Amino acid sequence: MKKVYIIQTSLVSHAELNSLFKELVPDAKVFNIVDDSLLHDVMANGGLTEKVISRMCKYFEAAAQNGADLIFNQCSSVGEAADIAANLVNVPVVKVDEAMAEEAVRLGRRIAVVATVASTMKPSCNLVRRKAIESGLEVEVIEYLVDGALDILMKENNREKHNSLVLEMVRKAERECDVIVLAQGSMTVLLPELKDIKKPVFTSPRLGVIKAKNVLDGGKNE
Template identity: 60%
Template sequence: MQKVAVIHTSPVSLNELKALFAELLPEVEMINIIDDSLLEEVKRNNGITPGIIGRMCLYGQAAQSMGVDLILNQCSSVGESADLVKQTVTCPLLKIDEPMAEEAVRLGNRIGVIATVGSTMKPSCNLIRTKAEQAGKAVEIKEYLVAGALDILMKEKNQEKHNELVLKEIKKAEQECDVIVLAQGSMTVMLPYLEGISKPVLTSPRRAVERVKQMLAQQA
């Protein structure tokens, strides 16, 4: 049986990813490593720290010691530390937002990035720029930060208010961009509200698990 370790910085996407694995990869063992101090630390420092890098590398080594076939990094905010983890393990590592970033570059030149926590914005935009450079394409990235909305969702448990704030920015981006990226996995709660949006709106979890399936099939 193939194994995938998922490194989480909060439990917010755990159930959704479990459901996606059950749907798309029922024969694969999913191992979850959750350290919710990572997200708080990256938010406090508005970016990754030596401590975050150290713990992420430790979790990468732990995953490898379990004999996993692939590591999935669940959190965009620590994506740049995952790039360093990749250099310390022999198994493949996929960042959850990589397939989404690649698709955004394919779909448009003006890319709107919507985030609900400031620490996610820079690594998400940097990833899109990297994917655009790899594709030999010039893109314009517009940032839409819905400050505080993640805490409204996770701490206040007020999904309605979160959705209202995010939808306002989606509608603004719809007027200004070719394609819209919802930078965090937690933003899949917006999917039921996107029917009337005329531009593509991309989320990361399903795209990432579909890519994991492809990568595991290549290993088999």
């Protein structure tokens, strides 16, 4: 049985990701390393710090020492720390938003990145640009920040208000771009309300787990 370790910075996507792995990779044993201080520190400092990177590296090394066949990074805000940590382990690493970025650059030249916390915007946009370069494509990445909406969802537990704010920004992005990327996995709560959006809209959890399955099955993690 393959072992998957999910590194998480909150519990907001915990149930969904574990459910997706159970659905799509039923023969894998999934373990979770959750440290909600990571996201707190990134948000408080406006980006990665040496301490955040150090903790991420230790979690990756612990997963590898415990026999992980794949490490799955759940949080876009620490995605670039995951890139650094991946160099320390001889284990395949999949970031939740990689496949989403790959699909976005495949389908559009003007790509909207919609985020609900500022710390996610830069790494998410950088990932889209990097995937475009890897594919030999030129893209324009446009930022749409709904600052504070994540707190409304997580701390106030107000899904209706969160969805209303994000949906307004998605509609703006639809008018201006070819493809829309929802930068955080927590934004899947918006999916039932996106039926009238005509442009492609991508969220990360399912695409990320599908990529993880492909890697576990012997495919390349490009």
